Structures are given as C-alpha cells and as structure tokens.
Amino acid sequence: MxxxxxxxxxxxxxxxxxxxxxxxxxxxxxxxxxxxxxxxxxxxxxxxxxxxxxxxxxxxxxxxxxxxxxxxxxxxxxxxxxxxKAPIDGRIGRALVTEGALVGQGDATQMATIQQTSTLYVNFTQSAADALRLRKAFDSGRLKRAAGNAAAEVRVVLDDGSEYPLAGKLLFADPSVDAATGQVSLRAELPNPQGVLLPGLFVKVRIVQATTEQAIRLPQQAVTRGPGGDTVLVVGADGKPAPRPVTLGGSQGSDWLVLGGLQAGEQVIVDGFQKMMPGAPVKPVPWSPPGKGAPAGAAPA
CATH class of the missing domain: 1.10.287.470 (Helix hairpin bin)
Incomplete structure (x- = not known):
C-alpha cells in the first residue's frame, strides 16, 4: 500500500x-x-x-x-x-497521507482505512421495557421462546423497505441496560459476500425472539391506538361493526400481532371507515393490501 x-x-x-x-x-x-x-x-x-x-x-x-x-x-x-502491506483482506479507502509526509514511529499515524465487507457486524438496541414485557409473556405462557436455528436468526430491512436476502445470526446481547437511553445493546453477524451492504449503513433489524400459536396478524391501519387502549372494529352477527379492545404483542412488517381480543374467523374492518354510518350494518368484502387490485373492506381474522 x-x-x-x-x-x-x-x-x-x-x-x-x-x-x-x-x-x-x-x-x-x-x-x-x-x-x-x-x-x-x-x-x-x-x-x-x-x-x-x-x-x-x-x-x-x-x-x-x-x-x-x-x-x-x-x-x-x-x-x-x-x-x-495490508494486514487483512478488504476494501481500502482514500490515502490519509501524501507523498513525502512524515509518519511517526512512536505515535501511530493513520495512513488509510481497510474495511472487511465480506462479513459485517450489525449493532442495534432493544428497549428494556420491551425486554421486560417479553419476559412476562414468557412467564405467563402467552409466548414461547424461539428454539432451534430461528432463535438466533436476524433479518435486515434496507432503507427502500426490501429485506436483505441473507440471514444473520445473533452474537450477543449486553447483560446491562444503558442508563441514559434505557436500551439494551445487541450485535449480529451478517454475511455480505456480494458487498451489497457497506459499513456505516443504517438498517432495520428483525429478530425472532418468541413464537406463539394464538396470535393473529392484522394490518396496522385496522387498529386504533389511544390512551384507553388498542381497539378494532369487529363485524358482529347482525352485520354491525362494534369496537373491541385487543392486546397487541408487537409487529411484523406492516402488521400488528394481536395476542388477545379476537377469535379466528371474526371479521375486522380494515378500510372504508369513511363510508360507514353509525349503527348501520355493513357488507364486508375481503381486503387486500394496496396495489393488489382487490376491493377494500373487512379482513377475516
């Protein structure tokens, strides 16, 4: 070099x-x-x-x-x-010294930066409050700890919303909480053989920490969040929508995970709220995400 x-x-x-x-x-x-x-x-x-x-x-x-x-x-x-010579394989940036510059023998002089991009470390945090809620859910039996390979699998979402195709693995979770932020630090290792990801890139991380057999996925727009709790509009047997409180357990993509308050087969209003009249029955139709070409309406739980 x-x-x-x-x-x-x-x-x-x-x-x-x-x-x-x-x-x-x-x-x-x-x-x-x-x-x-x-x-x-x-x-x-x-x-x-x-x-x-x-x-x-x-x-x-x-x-x-x-x-x-x-x-x-x-x-x-x-x-x-x-x-x-380069002590490691990787990609080198611009030279930080010019020809003829004096470099010290006693004090280290940085001359260039070499970065290994075939494997990257992803540093992220998790709220201590979320970690405590997750532990309480484990203790109550509402959630089960993820087992096998899925327990350490980490997925990365890029800025454009696409998911990076290769999964990483969780290396460690810091046993202490940062008193200033209330966050727990975690680190994952992510393969990057094609060099798609670059050091310093900001990404979103998805990690499997728990599984449940009772959760129901709902589009986030179907849930109304307020000081009094989270509610959804459920179509009753008479065809009239009525609010019902639900318990949320986190999100997956653009969906909420509902842990309580709904039963399989019930119909939830997702779109078309402006067309409803108070106390009037509705005619629900299957709902599909925007861009699918299907009519908006109710989504069966």
Missing part, C-alpha cells in the same frame, strides 16, 4: 551483511589455526594453555558469526517494515 524511505535501512542491512562476511573470515582463520595446532597438541609440542586458547578463539569466532547473522535478520525485518 505504502512505501517508506528505506535508504537508511538498506545501508544498515549492507553493513550487517559485511559484518557476516568478516565473521565468516574469522571463523575460517580460527578453524585453520585449530587444524594446525591439533597435531602439535597431540604431540605435546605446544602447551595445554595455548591449545585451549586456540579452541576458545574458534568458538568466539563462531559466536561472532551467529551475532552477525542475527543482525542481518533484524535489518531485513526492519527493511520489510518499510513496505507497508
């Missing part, structure tokens, strides 16, 4: 290599002296002290050679550091 000025480092390497050559010559000279003195020592023609000095000189020369080779290795390592 970057190349530092390595003139001084190359000179250090050349000096270390010359020291190795000098040490090799010293070893060769010491070995030749040992070979000459070996017969003399066997014949007692030289003193034991002189023979010991000859052997010691050879060992010292060999030690000097090893030190010189280590200095060469150190010089080569320092020279390799002059060529700054």
């Amino acid at each position: 970057f190349q530092l000025d390595d003139a001084a480092l190359r000179a250090t390497l050349a000096s270390a290599e010359a020291a190795v050559a000098r040490s090799e010559a010293g070893v060769a000279q010491a070995q030749a002296q040992v070979q000459r003195n070996q017969p003399l020592a066997d014949a007692k023609a030289i003193s034991a002290q002189e023979w010991l000095l000859t052997q010691t000189t050879l060992k010292q020369a060999q030690a000097d050679l090893a030190t010189s080779k280590a200095a060469v290795m150190t010089a080569r390592i320092n020279l390799d550091y002059a060529a700054i």
Whole structure:
C-alpha cells in the first residue's frame, strides 16, 4: 500500500551483511589455526594453555558469526517494515497521507482505512421495557421462546423497505441496560459476500425472539391506538361493526400481532371507515393490501 524511505535501512542491512562476511573470515582463520595446532597438541609440542586458547578463539569466532547473522535478520525485518502491506483482506479507502509526509514511529499515524465487507457486524438496541414485557409473556405462557436455528436468526430491512436476502445470526446481547437511553445493546453477524451492504449503513433489524400459536396478524391501519387502549372494529352477527379492545404483542412488517381480543374467523374492518354510518350494518368484502387490485373492506381474522 505504502512505501517508506528505506535508504537508511538498506545501508544498515549492507553493513550487517559485511559484518557476516568478516565473521565468516574469522571463523575460517580460527578453524585453520585449530587444524594446525591439533597435531602439535597431540604431540605435546605446544602447551595445554595455548591449545585451549586456540579452541576458545574458534568458538568466539563462531559466536561472532551467529551475532552477525542475527543482525542481518533484524535489518531485513526492519527493511520489510518499510513496505507497508495490508494486514487483512478488504476494501481500502482514500490515502490519509501524501507523498513525502512524515509518519511517526512512536505515535501511530493513520495512513488509510481497510474495511472487511465480506462479513459485517450489525449493532442495534432493544428497549428494556420491551425486554421486560417479553419476559412476562414468557412467564405467563402467552409466548414461547424461539428454539432451534430461528432463535438466533436476524433479518435486515434496507432503507427502500426490501429485506436483505441473507440471514444473520445473533452474537450477543449486553447483560446491562444503558442508563441514559434505557436500551439494551445487541450485535449480529451478517454475511455480505456480494458487498451489497457497506459499513456505516443504517438498517432495520428483525429478530425472532418468541413464537406463539394464538396470535393473529392484522394490518396496522385496522387498529386504533389511544390512551384507553388498542381497539378494532369487529363485524358482529347482525352485520354491525362494534369496537373491541385487543392486546397487541408487537409487529411484523406492516402488521400488528394481536395476542388477545379476537377469535379466528371474526371479521375486522380494515378500510372504508369513511363510508360507514353509525349503527348501520355493513357488507364486508375481503381486503387486500394496496396495489393488489382487490376491493377494500373487512379482513377475516
């Protein structure tokens, strides 16, 4: 990625290599002296002290050679550091330094940013109040904990409303609550082999935390929310709509999950409120989301 000025480092390497050559010559000279003195020592023609000095000189020369080779290795390592290479695979942004700039050895100087995009971390939060309500629902039996692979599956929704096709997995949930925001931090790992997602992107997260066999999905526009609670208009046996309180358990997409207050088969008014007259019966028709071409009316629960 970057190349530092390595003139001084190359000179250090050349000096270390010359020291190795000098040490090799010293070893060769010491070995030749040992070979000459070996017969003399066997014949007692030289003193034991002189023979010991000859052997010691050879060992010292060999030690000097090893030190010189280590200095060469150190010089080569320092020279390799002059060529700054990417420590990881990823995508690099613009250079943060220009040619000729001074970069510090003691204080780190940021030169570029490399980001790995094949796998991304998604950081998101959950309200502590929602977590407590979810736990109470578990304790009461209204909800069951998600099991198997679905328990850790995380889905991401992009800004345009489309869902990212690859599912991620939940890595951890912070055991503490942020006192300033009242939120619990969570992190998920998301595969990104095509590089569709970019670091820093804002997304919406869907995570499966619980399952229920009694919930009913209703379009959000069918539910009226107010200080007195959540209500829907249910078409009775006489064809007249009447408000009924319901218990909501969260949302999925554009729908509310109704945990109580409705029975399967009941008809709920979703659209056409402006056409209704107080106390007058209505003729419900099946409802479809906008764009499907079906008439608006009541949606069977």
